[in-house]
Amino acid sequence: MEEDFFDEPIGIPETFSRMDRRKFFKITGGGIIIFFTAGDIPTLEAQRRGLGYPSDFNAYLRIKEDGTVDCFTGKIEMGQGVITSLAQMAAEELDVKLESIKMIMGVTAICPYDRGTWGSMTTRFFGPALRAAAAKARQVLLELAAEHLNAPVTGLMVENGVVSVKRKPTTGVSYGRLAKGKKITHTLQADAVEKAVADFKTVGVPALRTDSREKVTGSARFAGDIRYPGMLYARILRPPAHRARIRTLDTTAAEAMAGVLVVNQDDLVAVLHPDPETAGKALEVIEAEYDIPEEMVDDKNIFEHLLRVGRKSEEVDKKGSVAEGEKQSVDIFEETYFNSYVAHAPIEPHTAVANYENGKVELWVSTQSPFGDRAQVVDQLGMAEDDIRVRTPFVGGGFGGKSRNIQAIEAARLSKITGRPVQVAWTREEEFFHDTFRPAAVVKIRTGIDGEGRIVMWDYKVYFAGSRGAEQFYDIPNNLIKTTSGGWGGVSGSHPFATGPWRAPGANTNVFAKESHIDIMAAKAGIDPVEFRLMNLKDKRMIGVLKAAAEKFGWVPLKAPSGKGVGIALGIDSGTYVASMAEVEVDKKSGRVKVKRVICAQDMGLVINPAGAKIQMEGCITMGLGYALSEEVHFKGGKILDSNFDTYELPRFSWVPQIETVLIEAKDSPAQGGGEPPIINMGAVIANAIFDATGARLYQLPMTPERIRAALKS
Secondary structure, eight states: OOOOTTSOOOOOOGGGSSOOHHHHHHHHOSSEEEEEEESOOOOHHHHHTTOSTTTOEEEEEEEOTTSOEEEEESOOOSSSOHHHHHHHHHHHHHTOOGGGEEEEESBTTTSOOOSOSOTTOIIIIIHHHHHHHHHHHHHHHHHHHHHHHTSOGGGEEEETTEEEETTEEEEEEEHHHHHTTOOSOOOOSSOOOOOOGGGOSSTTSOOOOTTHHHHHHTOOOBGGGOOOTTOEEEEEOOOSSTTOEEEEEEOHHHHTSTTOEEEEETTEEEEEESSHHHHHHHHHTOEEEEEOOOOOOBTTTHHHHHHHHOOOEEEEEEESOHHHHHHHOSEEEEEEEEEOOBOOOOSSOOEEEEEEETTEEEEEEOOSOHHHHHHHHHHHHTOOGGGEEEEOOBOSOOTTGGGSOHHHHHHHHHHHHHSSOEEEEOOHHHHHHHOOBBOOEEEEEEEEEOTTSOEEEEEEEEESSOSTTTOOOSOOSSEEEEEESSSTTOOTTTSSSOBOOOSSTTHHHHHHHHHHHHHHHHHHHTOOHHHHHHHTOOOHHHHHHHHHHHHHHTOOOOOSOOSSOEEEEEEEETTEEEEEEEEEEEOTTTOOEEEEEEEEEEEOSSOSOHHHHHHHHHHHHHHHHHHHHTOOOOEETTEEOOOSTTTSOOOOGGGOOEEEEEEOOOTTSOOOOOSSGGGGGHHHHHHHHHHHHHSOOOOEESOOHHHHHHHHHO
């Protein structure tokens, strides 16, 4: 397709219904189409049940007449940099320049099905499928070139998209020339072989992000930048609390305003106008009274509530006998850890633009799951899947929160009702109200060490955070891990509002509890925190990152609390091993913490883009300062008391410490996730550094000045 996927939208061509090969070729025009399928695209019902990914892969690559390559993926770009790293993988296997690859992402009509962009799964699961497809495409082109050059495939070489006879570089033919006029797939005569790591020229080389210029100059397009002729801006009536119900409603004043459309259909009450400010003023004059359920749960007693309602317990790991471990212990440690609800607070609020026309709807959505959005709109509007097209421009941050997209349904419904294009862009207040917060959670740990300081017993129970990050990597003979109440999503009635995944869901909670507890044992045993971990580890990869971090940090053995204000934490997430060290300064009078320095070492296997990986590490560390020190949702029953950043405090530029990163070279290991791992250690590493500085142990996240002052007093 010659269309620029960030150009002004003009509606849905009829060719964007479910496509057979003829329709696909008609849309894409000239060029060789490489279409590989390892299993059928999941049915709509399978999508609803979450089946089909990652076991089913589809990769589309179009080699165009000018030699450039379109790469289609159901993944989306929300700042994590896969627009670059995926292009590097394709460029590597095709033997073309990185700038020759154009990523076309998250367009449901022409991209392969994908469950969603989350869990640091893009590189780990879609990456291998893309590399395999690109390797096959290269083999196709080699075989076509062999016919063109009248030479055996084994006698050919490729450089920057030009195939030539070995030792005769002047006798070459470009991919573009081979692609000219070709509209059919080519049956491979030989198996395609992916490149060996030793032959890489693009993968593993630091690359400037391919979207850098757009992001820096402001030309990058987001859902809120999309405009249709005659588009209306919608403002939607929201209740004052979750589960509140309208008792009386009067929209007379809004209906009297010039040009204002009022929609009151089922549970949707909205005002629409060509000017967003006028729509906002119309919303203000609607009079509504609500029945608000009386609820006793708030941000002060939520942990008691969760322990009371948490009944469903699941054993996720067991080794040896806790009872036997207790007999071997000379010291027993029993503590409880807490973390509060946390908002995603992305820079870009949830936004969607919908255009319902001629029985079809086109949606531009800030989403992590374009195919999931399509399925939800199918359910809500009663339309056929073929008649709904979701397009995903750049997304301004998701962190798990844009896996749920009410705004897409609202925009689609309003466009169908009014017959006009509609934009729904949540205000910051709506963003906080409708967010699926990271769930509040409780962790109870009971452990024991023997006379030599070895951990011999580990009894771990986590409530409402799930097991991610709770997995045991220490060498403990008697280990028991249990989860209660169904993981990060909670169970019906457990939480006063919706909860959901928040960057490395559950792992931040679990690593905070685990690594704080490890430090408590090390301090009681009088052993240096690094040495204590090493003597309880056998995992070579974890030992490797720990030693690398300690060397970079210049760690000097100590017994905590030493007064230096240094801490350490270890974790594994998305297949990546992470060791973090931090230095902090604590103002004991105010309770404020200044994080001065953070070292992060990680082993993520093959690193596709070292520059991008380091940026992700720095971003995780900076974001992690928030959940560790300040971010907390305050509420009373279903009423959310934080509606903006005046009370919900994000990390500021002035908070950012000196950050140093270390990437362990592991080229022969499969590439692992990089979008989340470094964030999981931030709560624990800062808590341990605060303890080393002050002797005060913090058991609840975030570690606010008030909580630090209270800990110092106790």
